[in-house]
Amino acid sequence: xxxxxxxxxxxxxxxxxxxxxxxxxxxxxxxxxxxxxxxxxxxxxxxxxxxxxxxxxxxxxxxxxxxxxxxxxxxxxxxxxxxxxxxxxxxxxxxxxxxxxxxxxxxxxxxxxxxxxxxxxxxxxxxxxxxxxxxxxxxxxxxxxxxxxxxxxxxxxxxxxxxxxxxxxxxxxxxxxxxxxxxxxxxxxxxxxxxxxxxxxxxxxxxxxxxxxxxxxxxxxxxxxxxxxxxxxxxxxxxxxxxxxxxxxxxxxxxxxxxxxxxxxxxxxxxxxxxxxxxxxxxxxxxxxxxxxxxxxxxxxxxxxxxxxxxxxxxxxxxxxxxxxxxxxxxxxxxxxxxxxxxxxxxxxxxxxxxxxxxxxxxxxxxxxxxxxxxxxxxxxxxxxxxxxxxxxxxxxxxxxxxxxxxxxxxxxxxxxxxxxxxxxxxxxxxxxxxxxxxxxxxxxxxxxxxxxxxxxxxxxxxxxxxxxxxxxxxxxxxxxxxxxxxxxxxxxxxxxxxxxxxxxxxxxxxxxxxxxxxxxxxxxxxxxxxxxxxxxxxxxxxxxxxxxxxxxxxxxxxxxxxxxxxxxxxxxxxxxxxxxxxxxxxxxxxxxxxxxxxxxxxxxxxxxxxxxxxxxxxxxxxx
Numbered sequence: 001x002x003x004x005x006x007x008x009x010x011x012x013x014x015x016x017x018x019x020x021x022x023x024x025x026x027x028x029x030x031x032x033x034x035x036x037x038x039x040x041x042x043x044x045x046x047x048x049x050x051x052x053x054x055x056x057x058x059x060x061x062x063x064x065x066x067x068x069x070x071x072x073x074x075x076x077x078x079x080x081x082x083x084x085x086x087x088x089x090x091x092x093x094x095x096x097x098x099x100x101x102x103x104x105x106x107x108x109x110x111x112x113x114x115x116x117x118x119x120x121x122x123x124x125x126x127x128x129x130x131x132x133x134x135x136x137x138x139x140x141x142x143x144x145x146x147x148x149x150x151x152x153x154x155x156x157x158x159x160x161x162x163x164x165x166x167x168x169x170x171x172x173x174x175x176x177x178x179x180x181x182x183x184x185x186x187x188x189x190x191x192x193x194x195x196x197x198x199x200x201x202x203x204x205x206x207x208x209x210x211x212x213x214x215x216x217x218x219x220x221x222x223x224x225x226x227x228x229x230x231x232x233x234x235x236x237x238x239x240x241x242x243x244x245x246x247x248x249x250x251x252x253x254x255x256x257x258x259x260x261x262x263x264x265x266x267x268x269x270x271x272x273x274x275x276x277x278x279x280x281x282x283x284x285x286x287x288x289x290x291x292x293x294x295x296x297x298x299x300x301x302x303x304x305x306x307x308x309x310x311x312x313x314x315x316x317x318x319x320x321x322x323x324x325x326x327x328x329x330x331x332x333x334x335x336x337x338x339x340x341x342x343x344x345x346x347x348x349x350x351x352x353x354x355x356x357x358x359x360x361x362x363x364x365x366x367x368x369x370x371x372x373x374x375x376x377x378x379x380x381x382x383x384x385x386x387x388x389x390x391x392x393x394x395x396x397x398x399x400x401x402x403x404x405x406x407x408x409x410x411x412x413x414x415x416x417x418x419x420x421x422x423x424x425x426x427x428x429x430x431x432x433x434x435x436x437x438x439x440x441x442x443x444x445x446x447x448x449x450x451x452x453x454x455x456x457x458x459x460x461x462x463x464x465x466x467x468x469x470x471x472x473x474x475x476x477x478x479x480x481x482x483x484x485x486x487x488x489x490x491x492x493x494x495x496x497x498x499x500x501x502x503x504x505x506x507x508x509x510x511x512x513x514x515x516x517x518x519x520x521x522x523x524x525x526x527x528x529x530x531x532x533x534x535x536x537x538x539x540x541x542x543x544x545x546x547x548x549x550x551x552x553x554x555x556x557x558x559x560x561x562x563x564x565x566x567x568x569x570x571x572x573x574x575x576x577x578x579x580x581x582x583x584x585x586x587x588x589x590x591x592x593x594x595x596x597x598x599x600x601x602x603x604x605x606x607x608x609x610x611x612x613x614x615x616x617x618x619x620x621x622x623x624x
Contacts, residue, residue: 021067021107021111023063023175023179024060024063024064024067024107025104025107025171025172025175026172026175026176026179026181027056027059027060027063028060028100028103028104028107029100029104029168029169029171029172029175029176030056030172030176030181031053031056031057031060031083031087031096031100032096032097032100032101032104032167033164033167033168033172034049034052034053035053035087035093035096035097036093036163036164037049037164038050038052038053039053039090039091039093040093041092042090042091042092043090044090048153048154049154050090052183053087054084054087054088057080057083057084057087058084060080060083060103061077061080061081061083061084064076064077064080065077067111068111070110070111071110072106072110073110075106076103076106076107076110079099079102079103079106080103082099083096083099083100083103086099097167097234101232101235104169104230105230116225116226116229117194117195117198117199117202117225117229117255118194118195118198119195120255120256120258121195121198121199121201121202121203121255121256122195122199123199123202123203123255125196125199126196126199126200126202126203127203129192129196129199129200129203130200130203130204133189133192133200134200134204136148137149137152137156137185138156138157138158138159139156141160141207142158142159142160142204142207143158143159143160144156144157144158144159148185152184152185154184156185156186159204159207159208160207160208161208162208165208165233166232166233166234166237167232167234168205168232168233169229169230169231169232170201170202170205170228170229170230170252171201171229171230173200173201173204173205174197174198174201174229177189177192177197177200177201178190178197202252202255205252206249206252206253209249209252209253222236222239222240222244222247222248223247224258224271224275225258228248228251228252228255228258231248233245233248233249236248264353264356265298265299265300265302265303266299266300266303266349266352266353266356267299267353268295268298268299269295269296269298269299269300269322269349270295270299270346270349270350270353272291272292272294272295272298272299273291273292273295273322273325273342273345273346273349274342274346275291276288276289276291276292276295276329276342277338277339277342279291280329280335280338281335281339285329285332288329289326289329289330292322292325292326292329293326295322296319296322296323296326300318300319300322300349303352303356304319306356306365306369306506307352307355307356310355310356310365311352311355314348314351314352314355315352317348318345318348318349318352320581321341321344321345321348322345323572323579323581324341324581325338325341325342325345326579327578327579327580327581328341330578363513363514363516363517364517366506366514366515366517366518366521367517367518367520367521367524368521369502369506369518369521370503370506370517370518370519370520370521370522370525371521371522371524371525372525373499373502373503373506373525374499374521374522374525374526374529375525375528375529377495377499377502378495378499378525378526378529379529379532380491380495380559380562380563381408381491381492381494381495382529382530382532382533383532383533383536383555383559384448384487384491384556384559385404385408385488385491385492385533386532386533386534386536386537387536387555387556387559388404388484388487388488389401389404389533389537390536390537392404392484393537400484403482403484403485403488404484404485404488405488406485406488407484407485407486407487407488407489407492408488408489408491408492410485410489411488411489411490411491411492411493411496412492412496414489414493414496415492415493415496415499415500416496416500418496438566438567438568438569438570438571439567439571442563442564442567442568443490445560445561445563445564445567445605446560447483447486447487447490448487448556448557448559448560448563449556449557449560449605449609503518503522506518557609560605561602561605561606564598564601564602564605565592565593565598565599565601565602568593568597568598568601569593569595569598572595572597572598577597578597579595579596579597579598580595580596580597581594581595581596582594582595582596582599
């Protein structure tokens with residue numbers, strides 16, 4: 001429940017939340033690196049730098065206090081106070097470095113900060129960007145002796161200062177380029193794209209190591225993007241020795257090797273599942289579970305729709321087995337069982353990978369994918385909107401239609417904006433994406449359940465007469481109008497972002513002719529959805545008003561039950577709720593869950609509905 005509340009806060013304040021977390025990580029990185037410039041052997045050697053350390057440590061404490069709730073937050077608050085006390089006591093820089101590094105890791109793990117570039121950094125582009133944007137202050141070679149550096153306080157960073165550089169992560173450099181440093185000459189470079197900022201970060205991070213001999217020998221534990229961007233050279237040498245330092249410098253100088261031929265979604269799934277199993281074998285069950293969830297959300301789910309068209313049975317089997325693997329870890333069924341399951345999934349993912357890599361999607365497959373995705377994701381939303389529009393028209397409440405339309409229009413805009421933010425400003429994790437969808441679905445289920453029950457109550461003769469006498473002809477209240485807008489928004493937004501992601505996945509797998517078919521498929525699905533909406537409104541409004549209310553109320557009950565099941569399923573995929581599969585097929589049209597948790601929620605809603613309807617009939621008969 002606490003994780004769910006955290007997800008709600010993140011969903012509502014996503015861009016601001018991500019920015020604040022990045023700012024906190026930047027402050028931790030800055031203090032860890034610069035403290036040595038302020039204090040030596042317990043004495044202040046630079047009063048200006050020391051005052052900054054005191055100010056920044058207080059800012060870190062305040063920033064942590066405003067973070068959403070997490071199990072690690074109480075410990076972070078204690079660490080933040082310890083950092084303030086340690087700086088005030090002017091302790092050794094090694095203590096500050098160790099403390100800030102530990103806090104940085106805790107924040108990134110607890111708040112799922114994604115700290116990797118979306119594609120391989122471009123070294124040649126970075127060299128050009130450096131000369132255009134950085135050389136004037138930091139010098140052509142990075143010594144901090146640029147023509148504009150004279151008189152700057154503090155002076156521009158010397159990127160070739162090895163001791164200072166040993167404490168910098170690539171993610172820290174990326175954050176500094178993105179956010180700037182307040183009260184210094186280092187401004188934020190918002191005009192640069194995410195790819196350009198990462199390219200610069202890798203370039204600057206490699207400057208002291210241009211003469212280090214590259215190695216092709218990998219180091220287990222230091223060979224993924226996340227590890228490369230969040231590990232300092234000092235930590236690499238501490239934990240992996242000279243091999244670790246050489247490997248890190250190689251990846252910083254040649255980042256393309258992290259991407260070349262190995263970052264397809266299914267390959268990412270295989271890597272993460274292998275790492276998950278390794279963590280499980282080592283006894284780190286929590287991290288093993290997290291990696292298993294990420295393997296599904298950031299890997300397989302990105303190509304699931306495409307694979308379903310080419311090999312539907314294989315796609316369904318992989319989805320089932322990945323869920324079973326997560327359950328094996330959750331129930332701690334042992335290394336033998338986890339290993340067997342992981343190996344089975346790995347074989348299936350390899351087959352699926354080869355199938356998808358054989359050729360790009362044909363024009364027919366591109367059309368079919370685009371058509372089915374939009375039809376599947378949009379059908380529920382369009383049915384709910386059509387039903388609500390029919391209610392307003394049938395009851396003569398057209399004053400509510402602008403609010404209903406405003407809700408879904410804003411949802412489309414918000415969905416597009418969310419996609420833009422996730423593409424160009426920050427990366428939204430699969431877990432947060434699924435939590436957002438789950439929360440939206442459960443919220444919509446609650447509202448639809450209430451509206452459906454209210455409509456059904458009007459089918460009773462006494463209640464019907466009371467409703468006609470008291471409400472017909474009276475303007476809708478502001479609360480009702482905004483509720484309509486809210487339900488309209490939630491019904492559409494919950495599917496918008498994921499639909500866009502699916503279209504992105506299809507787009508990159510098609511050629512120019514395929515792109516036209518994707519657009520054609522999308523337009524065709526939109527046309528079908530509009531026809532469905534028209535049919536619902538046309539024929540439902542021809543019913544007598546009481547029968548109309550009964551039919552529509554029942555329909556909204558059914559949609560509430562389906563939404564609740566899908567909300568639970570999304571939270572299960574995000575790893576927030578356990579999933580115990582049942583030996584029964586999942587029928588999309590019916591919408592009943594095929595796992596214990598989802599089915600229990602749905603059965604409870606059905607039981608409550610039946611109980612409320614039966615109770616009303618008993619009371620009505622007693623009055624009659």
